[in-house]
Amino acid sequence: MTLNFESLGIEPDLLTKLAEHEITQPSPVQAQAIPEMMKGKHVLARSQTGTGKTLAYLLPLLQAIDPQKKATQKMILAPSQELAMQIVREGQRYGEQRGIRVLGLIGGAAIKRQIEKLKDHPQLVVGTPGRVRELIAAKKLKMHNITTIVIDEVDQMFQLGGAGDVKNILGTAQRDRQLVFLSATLNDEIQALAKREMNDYVEIGIDPDQKTASGLEHYYFVTEERDKVDMLRRLVRHFNPRKALVFVNTTNAIGEIEAKLNHMGLTTASLYGDADKVTRSNVLARFREDKLKVLIASDVAARGLDIEGLEMVIHFDPATDSQAYVHRAGRTGRMGRKGLVVSVVTERETFIMRKFSRELDINITERALYGGRVVVPRPADAKRAPVKPSEARTISDAVESGKAPVRGENGRPGRTAAAGSASGKGKGAALSKAGKAQRERERKNKGAPRWLKEKGSKPNE
Known part of the structure; x- marks a missing residue:
């Protein structure tokens, strides 16, 4: 039956x-x-x-x-x-x-x-x-x-x-x-x-070992702290969800993020925990009616929200713990639907993603935005971001084609693989003796007073 x-x-x-x-x-x-x-x-x-x-x-x-x-x-x-x-x-x-x-x-x-x-x-x-x-x-x-x-x-x-x-x-x-x-x-x-x-x-x-909905994809993107808002803008533009819910840890930052996104052309509003009932109701109504592209909120303000058509959740700040991650992620992918959960982290915060991945037994994989595409970073970072075997060819192809960003020893984005190999072929030959001498003079004069620099720049002196 x-x-x-x-x-x-x-x-x-x-x-x-x-x-x-x-x-x-x-x-x-x-x-x-x-x-x-x-x-x-x-x-x-x-x-x-x-x-x-x-x-x-x-x-x-x-x-x-x-x-x-x-x-x-x-x-x-x-x-x-x-x-x-x-x-x-x-x-x-x-x-x-x-x-x-x-x-x-x-x-x-x-x-x-x-x-x-x-x-x-x-x-x-x-x-x-x-x-x-x-x-x-x-x-x-x-x-x-x-x-x-x-x-x-x-x-x-x-x-x-x-x-x-x-x-x-x-x-x-x-x-x-x-x-x-x-x-x-x-x-x-x-x-x-x-x-x-x-x-x-x-x-x-119900599936006690499965902490998050099965229809969710989990990614994280690494960037500098000062570039987080721009990364947020790029992610919303690239994935272009019907609407996105952005979580922050401190309410002090909400107003600034909202103003910057609106300036960048994304219709954005914020949900403060201490805002009055009428204001909060109006903001949520606009978000539900698709009059807003982005809603920025703290955990308290967005607790338990069920927003129809919410396709993307973004952690502007990492969740405080794995349980908070579960509740944030649960705002999308509801009732068996698909959903995307993205975290924006600095290099020092990547360990949090590994921790959540381990505790929740889910794949939270690193991605990078490069050339208008989402790519898998170089395999050298595989120990930091779990990569599925099926993705190995994607990684290799992206690196060999020069379209994947290469990270240096400190993990920061550097040149593309193609650019790196090309620039390394004739590095010694590219610098003439005159060029080396000029660079040496500039190095020595870096902290010299202005009158001495001007004197040194005159011919025959």
Whole structure:
């Protein structure tokens, strides 16, 4: 029997809505999580970003809600405002026809307005931990009717310092509530929380050894620090994605990079973590509507974003660790699509690429832009950048044709192979005795005072 949403127990009205969005076959995480959630089981699900985790928990939640009951019945927690509002939009899309009211409770928005909307008794609330805890403490958000709590991107929730808020929220809920944790990566702290809060939970692991989506290509390009913005421009121009998301590590640099790219003719905007809700929403709307070619963001600002048509992720600065690399890379190549992940690094940062390649068990290979083409660097660098055997001929051909850049002993780009061999044939003959003498005089006079240099330049002196 062919596995489909109907066989998983999804009801006809939701099936129709899924078909409207051309979603007909469940992804692996959906196929495993939906039946377990419908049974009321606690679930700890691990799956790469972009594999359909949102619908894996949203469909059974919506199906279990009683629209006639005026009480908050289900709760979803997310680590960032953007991810929370993204889930709200999905909840409204699939829940509206059922008469289900969905409310977003995020920091940065007017709390008085949220309190007013809570009086309408939304059946599903989606929020960030800090704001949800604040509303619970103010006794404006009632927890006694909530039967399921979903924590999305739970590993990022812990990394961003939300663990205390999460534990507090769980402590205010009924003991018999259902818990669902979803994440791309799991650590000891998350598993300890699951064991403490869940009794007899089901652990779902979709390709646990595969940390990133299989449809992604991973490359890195080496350049000088001062040339990073120009390299960024060249990469966007060369690969010409529909749109690209650029990650930086420090927000101080975002404004400068944005201004330079706009000056270079690339429509660019930035997403700051401390920007107000309206500004962030407007920027994301423009990016989703293809009115921007490039979006520059920090990890916090872009956490959990699902942007349709995002074909390329660029690390302007290397990710802080391999888990951060996974989450950045997960913004593209979602739901089995192809995607490109590129890092721009200096010579001293190349070891980070080797480290991520080893820890994630993926090929992150070095490439270079030369003559309007992407080429594989000279084999002498093979020990620094893993090269597949099938690429060996490409490397050899590029070097022999003089179209691949040659790196010197210090690893910096030098002349092409052809240029290097040609220039080396008659190096001694090219310099006459007069030329050598002139060079020697220039060397000696380099630090001489101006009057002495002028005197030495006069004839017969």
